[in-house]
Amino acid sequence: MYEFNYHRPKTLDEASRTTKEAEDGQVLAGGMTMIPSMKLRLASPSDLVDLADIDGLKGITIGPDTVTIGAMTRHHDVHTSPDVQKAIPALAALAGGIGDPSVRHRGTIGGSVANSDPAADYPAAVLGLDATVETNTRKIAADDFFTGLFETALESGEIITAVHFKIPDAAAYMKFPQPASGFAMVGAFVAKFGGEFRLAVTGAKDCVFRMTEMEQAxxxxxxxxxxxxxxxxxxxLLADIHCGADYRAHLVTVMAKRAVALAAG
Amino acid sequence: MEAFTEKFGIGQPVRRKEDQRLLIGGGVYTDDINIEGQVHLAFLRAPYAHARINHIDTTAAAQAPGVLAVFTGRDLEKDGVGRVESNINLKQLDGTPIFKTQRLALPTDKVRFAGEPVAMVVAETAFQAADAVELIIFDADQLPAVVTARAAGAQGAAVLHDELPDNCALHWQNDTPDAYDAVAAKAHKIVSIALTNNRVVPVPMEPKCCIAEMNPGTGRLTIYAPFQGGRRVQGAVADLLFDGERDKVRHVSDNTGGGFGTRSKIYPEIIAVCYAAKSLGRTVKWLGDRSETFVSDLHGRDQVNSAQLAFDADGKILGYRLETLVNIGAWVTENGARLAIDGGGRIVGGAYDIPVLYYSCRNMMTNTVSTDTYRGAGRPEANYIVERLMEKAAHELGIDPQELRRRNFIKTFPYTTQMGMKVDCGDFAACMDMALANSDWAGFGPRAARSQAGGKLRGIGLASFLEGAGGRPEETMRVQIQEDGSVNIICGTFSHGQGHGTVYSQIVSEKMGVPFTAIDLIQGDTDTAPAGASGTYGSRSSQMGGVAIIRACDIIIEKGKVIASHLLQADTAEVTFEAGTFSARGGSVTMAEVAKAAHDTRRLPDGLQPGLDETYHYTRDGGRDDQSFPNGCHICEVEVDPETGAVEMLAYSAADDCGTVLNPLIVHGQVHGGVAQGIGQALCEHTVYDEETGQLLTGSFMDYGMPRAHHLSHMAAEFNPIPSTNNELGVKGAGEAGCCGAPPAFVNAVLDALSSLGVKHLDMPLTPNNIWRAIHQAKAEGETH
Structure with a gap:
């Protein structure tokens, strides 16, 4: 780790301003990627802006058509929420399969979504459930949010405050874990909204994407x-020591098929 | 409420007395120690796998805040620091001795693997040291790298050491191939297999670390570092830095967070940290991080094998031919180049009667960190080869695999192997019967049908194995009964998870009738360790340390009889000792009373020295060849998802003969741990170096597949104890057997599951990617036929 300035602002405005004004400011949510990267000296922000003390970023609200999850809500809380389990059981199940218990008690939905890790689970749910990502300045549709490898539509100083998930008629997530890390080697999230379907795939490319051909079928x-x-x-498709591109392509079909089978019940 | 009562003698399932302290965080590991005035060290590690060093510019680093000193290999050279040389004395068939490297802790000429330490900074804080390391300019010309044993032997391969143009440090053969060729010529059938034994990273929980405390007043250096036996590090540091003066060096380690063989070696980092402390007259602390531990801890396994068995018409083995390439990495280390020979070679034919053997072993040098002892150290590799081969042979010969094994088991004892080892006892068929019953092998059919109904393929696999345990044939233990009757066991061995505090106490409690709770273990300090101490490795502590304790106790009892006779006013010859009480002429005194008297010179017979304190140096009668031979049969059941290639372990049955079981709870733990490590290698652990750049690609837990609890099934372990005739406790080493049995049992099970798809060969690890590819390939081949 290198030296850095640590901030713990009380308001979103202050957090946004501090991040923007710093030489290389970074927002800290759960820190499940940020802290290990800093320890390995792979990330070296000049300033770390911790969101922990900002009110109103945590919690789950169930509306008639949406489930809203505050950006600082931990995976464990989403996984164990009776409301989420009832409204979108696939989302609760997905949260329960992220990392290990330590990660689920520290990691946050806002941090995961903002990071856009190609193998993360949450992006598949955000895209698959046609969610809206709300920030301190605007609302961004899932289809516009994930733009590339660790890249999103977020601008400097822009901080996710909540994610609004549409409640589907049916949904399911299936992931095939990478044997060492447990991250998704391929994960498929399918959701049914009336006669329309969305099917999002994580783990296979630089960032999460939709399989429109499958959605139409x-x-x-x-x-x-x-x-x-x-x-x-x-x-x-991604190719690495754990999974060749050919095997990944095969897994996309298999995981999509299994997610659909689970959703169709 | 029913009270929990335990008996504490030999064979009782006594709960580990170590656990309470460790579970509440009371253990003291090296990083828990901080010494007033300590400074911190960080290493610069080679960014290249192979490069010629031009210049290491330390100017800027030396001027960085907080920096006390920057050292390179040139400094070590200038100060006459010794070089580490292996003490392996094996020869080639023509008498050529093994090639040895002379390794300076920091190299001056070349770097030979990515991550090799090349320079070090000492600073007031660890952060300052790490920052300054980044200011060192490492100027070197990159050279082509070679990372696999096979590639190292190819024409035109990169050469690591100029004096060794073929990269082969030792081509050892037991004999010429003539005898094997002669039996092979008459054989009914020859069965061949080519296998890869994947390289693994040991990954102890505690990273590599060291504190070197220099006392400028006495000129004495104290080393705090995780180590499986301190005498060796004491000796090495004394030899390399203190002209061999051992009293100038002390090693202390309270707890060591995992040994596995990799913590029994002298690392260049330890020498370098000690050098820095000595040069500066300061206490220097170095804590390696997990990444450094991955790239620089000695790795395990890494062989490619080509093996053949020649059979007669009855399925009896006529001869065995084995050619092995071992990847020993960049340096010839303490044991790396002899593991496949002295280690695996001990039991090269496994549990089978091998009348003729040809064994050729080439130890190849590559641009990777060296391989050395890792739980089993050659024996898991040897058993894996022969068990895979027997399974294949059964199919090719059309004989049931169990029947083929039974026909070829060693049945008459003592049995002298082609490598000259005398296997004293065992009943391999009985272990197999036990495992078959425990696994309900006979009921496999319906279970497989159920799996098939769920779209899965179920398989069952079996492996018999023979282990050879004991290591160095000498060990010293000291048993001391204090005035209050409590006992100290002062050890030459070193417990780092094995539970010696419990087991040794059971031995002493039973032998001398002393309360279990009154017995303490003292270990991990070269100032108190008895002369001739060795350490804990090679599944040796019970059979070496345990026997030394028994013999020390015997001497104490004899002296106790002399004291008791004085107290009871009887002749010594009249005194008997049983269950902690000395008796004669109708009177009796307890061991505690005798101990009290032993410390009171007024109550001792004339001429008798006070105290009950005996040290025993035990040397195994037959030396290296007279070890113990643990053995067993393991059965694994798995389910494969044919669509994804995912393998799930469903059940595991181990039937082990590890001789007399001193504490079944602890031995169960040893079996479980060994099996978990074996399954780890077979299922997911895989060390990958980039073949172009030589960089370690699996340098963290994100890419290196450690087995997790959910990868494993319930493990049922049972014992078929046949006491070893080579030691009076009757014990056979229990620590490494699990990882001999697990890989072949697991892989044979997966091959069984995939047999209906036409898959005939697999190499470890059986990751989903590898399984899917094997299925894919078998399908493609099936379609072309």
Whole structure:
């Protein structure tokens, strides 16, 4: 770790201003990626702005059509929330499969979404559930939010305050974990909204993406068979020592098929 | 409420007396120690796998805030720091001795693996030291790197040491191949297999670290560092830095957070930290982080094997041919180049009668950190090869795999192997029967059908194994009964998870009738360790340290009889000792009373020295060849998801003969731990170096697959104890057997599961990626046929 300035502001405005004005300011939510990166000297922010003392960033609100989760809500709280379990059981289950108990008690939804890790779980739910990411300055549709490898539409000093998930008729998430890290080697999140479907895939490319061909097939036939033969081109898929692009492409179809089977019940 | 009562003698399931302290955070590990006035050290590590050093510019680092000194290999050279040389004395068949490297703690000529330490900074704080390291300019010309044993032997491969153009430090052979070739020529069938034994990182929980405390007044250096036996580090540091004066060096370690073999070695970092402390006259602390531990701890395994068994028409083995390439890494270390020979070679044919052997072992040098002892140290590799081969042979010969094993088991004892080891006892068929019953092998069919109904493929696999345990054939223990009757066991061995405090206390309690709770273990300090102390490795502590304790107790009892005879006014010859009481002529005194008298010169017979304090140096009668031979049969059941390639371990049954069981709770723990480590290697642990750059690609837990609790199933361990005839406790080493049995049992189970898909070969680790590829390939081959 290098030396850095630590801030613990009381308000969002102060947090935003401090982050923007710093030479290289970074927001700290749960710190589950930030702190290890700093310890390895891979990240070296000049200023770290901790959101822990800002009121109103934590908690779960259930509306008639949406579930709103405050940015600083821990994965454990989403996983164990009876309200989330009832409204969007797939989301509660997804939160319960992130990392390990220590990570789930520290990590936050805002931190995970803002980080846009290519293998993170939450981005699949955000995109799959057509969520809206609310920040201190605006609301961003999921389709516009994730822009690349660790890249999002967030601007300097912009801080996520909450994520609004649309409540689907049915949804499911299936992930195949990377054997060492437990991150998603491939994860597929499927959701049904009336006659429309969304199917988001994480772990396979630089950032989460939708499989529109599968979504269309599901609109015609909501069953695993509808997606079982739909494959993805290997060309721009990730390849590493744990998983070749060909195997990843195969897993995309298998995880999508299994998610659909689970959602269709 | 029913009171929990325990008996404390040999064979009782006594709960570990160590656990309370460790579980409440009362252990003292090296980083828990902070010494007034200590300064901190950080290493610069080689960014390249292979490079010729031009210049290391330390000017800017030396001027950085808080920096006391920056050292490179040139400083060590100038100050006459000694070089580490292996003491392996093996020779090639033509008499050529092994090639040895002379390693300076920080190299001056070349770097030979990525992560090798090349310079160090000492500063007031750890952060200042780490910051200054980044200011060192490391100017070197990169050279091509070679990271696998096979590539190291190829024409035109990069050469690590100029004096060794073929990178082969030792090509050892037990004999010429003639005898094997002769039996192979007449064989009914020859079965061959080619295998890779994947490299693993030991990953002890405690990273590599060291505090070197220099006392400028006495000129004496105290080293605090995790170590499996302090005499060795004391000796090495004394030799390299203090002209061999051992009294100038003391080693202390209270707790060591995991040994696994990798914490029994002299690391260049330890020498370097001690050098810095000596040069500066200061106490220097270095705590390696997990990344440093990954790149620089000695790794385990890493072999490629080509093996053949020649059978007669009855399925009886006529001969065994084994050619092994070992990747020993960049330096010839303490044991790396002899593991496959002295270690695995001990039991090279496993549990089978091998009448003729040809064994060739090439130890290849590569641009990777060296491999050395890792739980099992050669024996898991040897058992893996022969068990995979026997399984394959059974299919090719059309003989049931269990039947083929039974026909070839060693059955008459003592049995002398082709490598000259005398296996004293065992009943391999009985272990197999026990494991078959425990695993309900006979009921596998319906279980497999249930799996199939759920879209999964179920498999069951078996492996018999033979271990050879004991290591160095000498050890010293001291037993001291104090005035109040309490007992100290002062150890040459070093417990770092094995539970010696419990087991040794059981031995002493039973032998001398002293309360279990009145017995303490004293270890981990070279100032108190008895002369001739060795340490804990190679599954040796009970059979070496335990026997030394028994013999020390015997001497104490004899002296106690002399004292008791004086107290009871009887002849010594009349005194008997039983269950803690000396009796003669109708009277009796307890051991505690005798101990009290032993410390009171007025109550001692004339001429008798006070105290009940005996040290025993035990030397095993037959030396190295007269070890103990743990053995067993392990059965694993798995389920494979054929669509994803994911493997799930469902059940595990271990039937182990580790001789007399001193404490079944602890031995169960040893079996479970060994099996978990074996499953880890077989399922997910894989060390990958980039073949172009030589960089370690699996340098963190994000990429290195440590086994987790959810990877494992319930493990049922049972014992078939046949007491060793080579020591009076009858024990056989229990620590390493698990990782001999688990890899072949697991892989054979997965091969069984995949047999219906036409998969005939797998190499560890059985990651989903590898399994999916094997299925894919078998399908493709099936379609072309």
């Amino acid at each position: 599901l609109a015609a036939n909501f069953s695993a068979d509808a997606v079982a033969e739909i494959t993805i081109a290997e060309d721009d």
